[in-house]
Amino acid sequence: MAATITAPAPNYLNATKGWKSWLLTLDHKRIAILYMVAIAVFFLVGGVMAMLIRLELLNPGRDLVGANTYNKLFTLHGAIMIFLFIIPGIPAILGNFLLPILLGARDVAFPRLNLASWYIFMLGGLFALYSIITGSIDTGWTFYTPYSTQTDTSVVSMTLGAFILGFSSILTGLNFIVTIHKLRLPGITWYRLPLFVWSIYATAIIQVLATPVLGITLLLLVVERLAGIGIFDPAMGGDPVLYQHFFWFYSHPAVYIMILPGMGIISELITTHSHKKIFGYKAVAYSSLGIALVSFLVWGHHMFVSGQSELAAMLFSFLTFFVGIPSGIKVFNWVTTMYRGSIVLNTPMLYALSFLFLFSIGGFTGIFLGALAVDVHLHDTYFIVAHFHYVMMGGTVMAFLGGIHHWWPKMFGKLYNEFWAKIACGLIFVGFNVTFGSQFILGSQGMPRRYYTYVDQYQPLHAFSTFGSWILGAGFLIMAVYLIHSLVKGKRAGSNPWYSLTMEWETSSPPPTENFIELPSLTHGPYDYDKVLPINVEPDGKPAKLKEAVS
Amino acid sequence: MSQAKEFADETGQEQAGAHAAPHHHPANLAHHFSDMAQQKDSAKMGMWIFLLTEVLLFGGLFCAYAVYRAWNPEIFHNGHAFLDVTLGTINTIVLITSSLTVALAIRFLQVNKIKLAVINLAATIAFAGTFMVIKYFEYMHKIHEGQLPGKFYTFEGMEGTNPHVFFSVYFLMTGLHGIHVLVGIGIITWVLIRTIKGHFSSEYYTPVELTGLYWHLVDLIWIFLFPLFYLVG
Numbered sequence: 076m077a078a079t080i081t082a083p084a085p086n087y088l089n090a091t092k093g094w095k096s097w098l099l100t101l102d103h104k105r106i107a108i109l110y111m112v113a114i115a116v117f118f119l120v121g122g123v124m125a126m127l128i129r130l131e132l133l134n135p136g137r138d139l140v141g142a143n144t145y146n147k148l149f150t151l152h153g154a155i156m157i158f159l160f161i162i163p164g165i166p167a168i169l170g171n172f173l174l175p176i177l178l179g180a181r182d183v184a185f186p187r188l189n190l191a192s193w194y195i196f197m198l199g200g201l202f203a204l205y206s207i208i209t210g211s212i213d214t215g216w217t218f219y220t221p222y223s224t225q226t227d228t229s230v231v232s233m234t235l236g237a238f239i240l241g242f243s244s245i246l247t248g249l250n251f252i253v254t255i256h257k258l259r260l261p262g263i264t265w266y267r268l269p270l271f272v273w274s275i276y277a278t279a280i281i282q283v284l285a286t287p288v289l290g291i292t293l294l295l296l297v298v299e300r301l302a303g304i305g306i307f308d309p310a311m312g313g314d315p316v317l318y319q320h321f322f323w324f325y326s327h328p329a330v331y332i333m334i335l336p337g338m339g340i341i342s343e344l345i346t347t348h349s350h351k352k353i354f355g356y357k358a359v360a361y362s363s364l365g366i367a368l369v370s371f372l373v374w375g376h377h378m379f380v381s382g383q384s385e386l387a388a389m390l391f392s393f394l395t396f397f398v399g400i401p402s403g404i405k406v407f408n409w410v411t412t413m414y415r416g417s418i419v420l421n422t423p424m425l426y427a428l429s430f431l432f433l434f435s436i437g438g439f440t441g442i443f444l445g446a447l448a449v450d451v452h453l454h455d456t457y458f459i460v461a462h463f464h465y466v467m468m469g470g471t472v473m474a475f476l477g478g479i480h481h482w483w484p485k486m487f488g489k490l491y492n493e494f495w496a497k498i499a500c501g502l503i504f505v506g507f508n509v510t511f512g513s514q515f516i517l518g519s520q521g522m523p524r525r526y527y528t529y530v531d532q533y534q535p536l537h538a539f540s541t542f543g544s545w546i547l548g549a550g551f552l553i554m555a556v557y558l559i560h561s562l563v564k565g566k567r568a569g570s571n572p573w574y575s576l577t578m579e580w581e582t583s584s585p586p587p588t589e590n591f592i593e594l595p596s597l598t599h600g601p602y603d604y605d606k607v608l609p610i611n612v613e614p615d616g617k618p619a620k621l622k623e624a625v626s
Numbered sequence: 627m628s629q630a631k632e633f634a635d636e637t638g639q640e641q642a643g644a645h646a647a648p649h650h651h652p653a654n655l656a657h658h659f660s661d662m663a664q665q666k667d668s669a670k671m672g673m674w675i676f677l678l679t680e681v682l683l684f685g686g687l688f689c690a691y692a693v694y695r696a697w698n699p700e701i702f703h704n705g706h707a708f709l710d711v712t713l714g715t716i717n718t719i720v721l722i723t724s725s726l727t728v729a730l731a732i733r734f735l736q737v738n739k740i741k742l743a744v745i746n747l748a749a750t751i752a753f754a755g756t757f758m759v760i761k762y763f764e765y766m767h768k769i770h771e772g773q774l775p776g777k778f779y780t781f782e783g784m785e786g787t788n789p790h791v792f793f794s795v796y797f798l799m800t801g802l803h804g805i806h807v808l809v810g811i812g813i814i815t816w817v818l819i820r821t822i823k824g825h826f827s828s829e830y831y832t833p834v835e836l837t838g839l840y841w842h843l844v845d846l847i848w849i850f851l852f853p854l855f856y857l858v859g
Contacts, residue, residue, distance in 0.1 A: 181658035184668045249675045257668040258658070287679040291686035295798070304776035304794045306690065311776060312788030317693055321686055 084592070086488065086585040101186035102588055107172035108486070109193050114168060117159035117200065122551065124152040129510070129544035132537050135528050145527035146213035147228070153216030154233060158240050159200055161471055162329060165336035166247055166282075167196070169478050170275045172486060174251060176579045176590050177269050179260030179597075184253040188246055196243040202236030205229070215525065217326070218293070220307040220318045224300050231297055238293045241286045244332075248282030251275055262597045269577050269601040270359050274339025277363035281328045281335070281370060289325035292318065319381055323374035331370040333467060334434075335363055337474030338405055341427050344477050345409050346602050347575040348424035349416030353602045355408040362401035369397050379450050388447055395445035402438055406431065421573065422496040426477030429504045433469025437462060440515065455525075458518025464511045476503070476554075483558070484572050488585040488614075489565030495557040502550030509543025569619060571611040577601040580609070654830045666832050673836045677843050680806075684847055687799050691854060694791050703859050704784050705792030708773055710764060714856040717760050718848065724753035725845040728814070728838045731821075735831040740821065743834075747818040750841070754811045761804055768793070796855055803851060806844045813837050 087104045097105060128148050131139045140148065171189065175182050183189050206212055206229040214223040214230060218237075223230050255276050259268075295306055296318070305311025307318040346353045353359060375383055375391030383391075409431060418424065440462040443449050453459065484490055513536045514522075522533050529537065571580035579586075581595045599607045611619045652662055659665040695702045731746035772780030775797050779790035817834045820826060826834055 175658075184658075185672060186656075186658065188672075245679055249672055249679075252675055253668050253672045256671060257664060283675055283679055284682060287682035288686050291683050295686075295690075298798070299776075302776060302778070304798070305788075305790065306776075306794055306798070312694075312698065312791045314693065314697075317690065321689075 084583065084587060086583065087588045088487070088585050090588045099190070101182070101190055103171050103175050103183050103186065103189060104486075104586065104588075104590075106189050106193055107168050107170075110163065110167040110171060110196070113193075113197060113200065114160055114164055117155055118164075121152050121155035121160055122548075124148050124155070126544055126548055128152060129541040131527055132529075133541045134538075135531055135534060137527070140527065142527050143213065146525070147211040149525060150212050150215050151207060154212070154237070155203065157216055157329075157333075158237050159203065161333045161467060162244060163196060163240075163247070165340065165471070165475055165478065166251065166275060166278055166332075167192075169271075169340065169475075169482060170247075170251060170278075170336060173482065173579055174254060174272065174275060175258065176582065176586060177272050177577065178254065178258055179263060179578060179591065179595055180254065180258040181589055183250050184258055185250050188250055192243045192246045192250070195239060195246070199236045199238075199240035199243060202232050202239060206233035206236060217322060218296060219322075220296065220299070220315045221309070223296060224308065231300055234293045234296050238290055238297075241290045241293075244282050245286045248279035248286075251279040252283065255279075260594065260597070266357070266360075267600050268360075270342035270353065270356070270363075271336075271339035273360040274335045274342070274363045277367040278332050278335045278339075280364075281332050281367050285325045285328040285332075285371070288321060289329075292321035292325065295321075316378070316382055319378050320374070320383075323377045324371075327374040327377060328367075328370040330463075330467070331366050333471050335366060337430070337471040337478075338363065340474040340478040340481070341409060341430050342405075343575075343577065344423045344427035344474075344481055345412050346604070347481070347573050347577070348421055348427065349413045349418045350574065350604045351412055351416030352605050353408070354411040354414075355404070356602065358404050359408050362404040365401035365404075366398065369394070369401065373398060376445055376450075379447060380454050392445055392447045392450075396442065398445075399438065399442060406435060406438075421480075422491075422493060422500055423477045423481035423573070425497060425500045425504075426473050426480065429500070430470060430473040430477065433465050433473060433504075433507065437465030437467075437469055440465065453518060455523055456518035457514040457522045457524060460524055461511045461514035461518060464514075469507060469511070473503075476500075481573065482579075483561070484568030485579055485584050485586070487562055487565075488568050488583075489561045490568045490572065491561035491565055492557045495553055499550045499553040499557070502546055502553065506543050506546030506548075506550055510540050510547055511543070513537075513540045513543070567614040569611040569613040571609055574609040574611055576603060576607060576609050580611075583612070652830075662830070669832050669836060670839075673839050677839060680843055684799075684802070687795075687802065688850070691795050691799065694795055698786070698788065698791055700786045701784075701789050701792045704786055705789065705796070706855060706857075706859055708768075708771075708784070709796075709856045710767075711856050713760055713764055714852055717757050718852050720753050720757050720760070721845050721848050724750045724757070725842050727753065728841045732831065732835050732838050735821070735826050735834055736828050738828045740824070740827070743826075744818065744821050747814060747821060747834075751811055751814050751818065754807055754814070758804065758807055758811075761800070761807075768797075799851055800855070803844070803847055806847070810837075810841050810844050813840065 087102055097109065100106060100109075127139065128145070131137075131145055131148075171183070209232065210227070210229045212226075212228045212230055212233045214226060214228070218230065218234055223234075255268075255272060298304055299306055299308065299313075303311075306313045307315050309315060342353060342359055373391055373395045375387055376395045379388050379392070409427075440458070444453060444459065444462060480491070480496060517533055517536045517540070520533070522529060522537075568584045570583050572584075573580070576599060578595050578601065582591050608620060613619050655662055655665055659668070727746045727749040731743045731750065734740070734743035734746060768774065772778075772782075773784075773793050774780070774790070775794035776790055779793060781789070814837055817826075817837050821834065
């Protein structure tokens with residue numbers, strides 16, 4: 076029996092060595108890791124800025140930075156978090172890593188384009204860095220004209236950076252669409268695809284259709300600044316509201332680029348950790364496409380007070396409520412999936428539950444903001460800030476963290492410390508609610524966005540919010556420690572530590588370069604928990620059947 | 627260069643191998659595709675999606691055109707009179723002909739007439755160059771007259787408020803299109819060189835076909851630009 080122990084087969088992490096083998100790799104899994112490193116750095120930078128913003132807001136008046144620096148801080152926090160973290164985050168890291176494996180493919184359709192996307196992404200990041208060094212930018216992440224054409228901060232390099240990042244996003248989306256269409260293993264029909272793939276597909280459609288419009292918008296802004304063509308300048312016959320229309324035509328769908336992949340992750344987390352067949356597979360799948368469709372029809376709800384016509388505002392308000400339908404379908408189906416499931420409260424599941432709770436709050440407050448009359452009162456207050464942080468951070472980031480914890484054993488073949496992971500998750504959940512829950516109240520009382528100071532009456536809630544940011548920071552710090560620790564000293568993970576039925580868990584952890592040594596059997600669908608018992612193959616090669624997971 | 631040579635060697639190998647073993651793994655097939663048809667389908671689909679993004683990129687400008695035209699009908703009416711319809715017409719014919727030649731080049735590759743394919747690709751580049759030369763003279767004339775966008779506008783012979791708006795939109799749209807023509811010239815030159823080197827045949831000509839698709843789109847955009855600026859008064 077002792078003879079059965081063999082040296083572990085090479086995996087994608089150790090198959091080739093040296094920095095060149097990483098920087099010139101065409102392996103989608105390695106490119107995912109490249110993205111992961113870069114995006115983690117950007118997330119850290121954006122996060123530190125958020126902490127500084129909250130610190131400044133601890134007391135009214137100047138605590139730490141003055142008005143101008145504060146303007147730059149919140150602009151950079153927004154621009155970095157949106158363009159360099161949350162938009163590329165899930166598709167570029169988890170999508171890249173998982174998509175080909177979930178399709179039973181060896182790689183994405185265009186591996187060289189995939190690597191090029193990473194380099195374009197890094198180039199965009201460099202432009203952003205250059206902008207920060209040369210005077211930064213204080214327009215807010217939306218770069219609204221006419222201010223963005225008049226301020227003497229580094230608008231051109233930052234908008235060019237966003238333009239370049241758009242290319243990266245388009246090429247990734249294009250790559251994924253073709254991969255999903257053309258590289259599925261025979262036998263994996265559309266309805267046998269994991270829901271994560273459906274959501275990545277819907278995301279890719281938005282990336283491809285919306286991003287070019289942002290591209291031309293930012294290009295026009297750059298030309299306007301450099302050559303003064305006056306296309307958005309009312310003094311020269313131009314129209315600043317047209318800029319807003321163009322901008323939100325991309326940037327509203329972009330918020331679904333941010334949330335849809337997160338929703339895909341949640342579908343995987345909830346089925347796996349409840350060991351239950353997804354409730355309403357097709358409803359969840361098509362609701363992703365439904366969100367993608369509706370996302371293109373509601374951009375005007377960002378402009379209720381910008382001077383668009385009343386009729387347009389009414390139509391956009393009406394259409395905005397439609398977003399609630401597919402989102403509601405998803406939430407109901409996830410909750411129903413858990414009903415009578417064998418729920419195991421692993422860290423990924425805790426994040427999934429956090430997502431359900433926080434995303435629902437974010438979604439409901441979105442309904443308030445979509446209502447015209449209410450929006451006029453709440454526009455540009457902390458209510459908005461709280462709303463989009465509940466959806467983006469409470470939604471997407473929670474899903475992202477859940478996904479990272481769920482697939483970490485697959486990506487690196489190591490288990491993290493479950494105890495500390497749960498502590499960190501708890502701190503992040505509590506810290507998040509303390510930070511942003513209070514901002515709903517601040518906003519409804521009239522605290523406006525984007526000011527470094529405020530009247531004294533808001534002080535207690537602002538201080539409360541700042542304390543929350545410290546709890547959040549502590550949670551992320553603990554996470555960084557135990558994740559890095561797991562890479563060095565973590566227990567080796569089996570092929571399927573969560574007893575999941577999706578295909579990525581059939582290959583070893585970490586997977587070999589070619590993803591599968593033997594092609595997957597395809598004897599069951601991704602969610603057939605009512606028919607099949609998942610098997611986990613331990614690192615020593617012995618199968619460990621589902622035992623403690625379902626009691 | 628060495629990569630191209632390597633590529634040529636592989637192609638040679640494939641042809642040599644084709645006689646010996648009919649089911650030889652084709653040299654142009656990337657490892658993650660199961661066959662040439664799948665690879666070609668994927669490449670074509672990718673190209674079509676890319677063209678879709680191009681349409682949306684120009685879509686923003688067409689939208690701007692519609693908005694500013696609706697607001698300044700007088701400017702757009704007066705402005706179009708300063709564009710040379712004859713030159714515009716010649717350029718339209720030139721570009722449509724170049725679309726024909728690139729399509730012919732692909733057809734000749736399909737039937738393995740490499741020499742004719744080379745001639746047609748070269749003709750496409752020549753037409754594209756002609757288009758840019760004519761565009762150059764048109765632009766120089768505008769610059770000379772001061773019919774320029776925004777703050778550079780110095781022309782005095784046009785009536786209406788904000789006459790520069792017309793020229794802003796004109797230069798933005800034709801300029802972005804011109805950049806696409808230049809990029810097209812670069813890509814067609816690249817496939818021309820590869821065709822001369824014998825990389826393409828009826829077995830494998832996907833890059834030429836994709837270039838053709840791109841070129842047709844560039845042509846198509848001009849077919850919209852021409853009437854919108856030169857003809858509609």
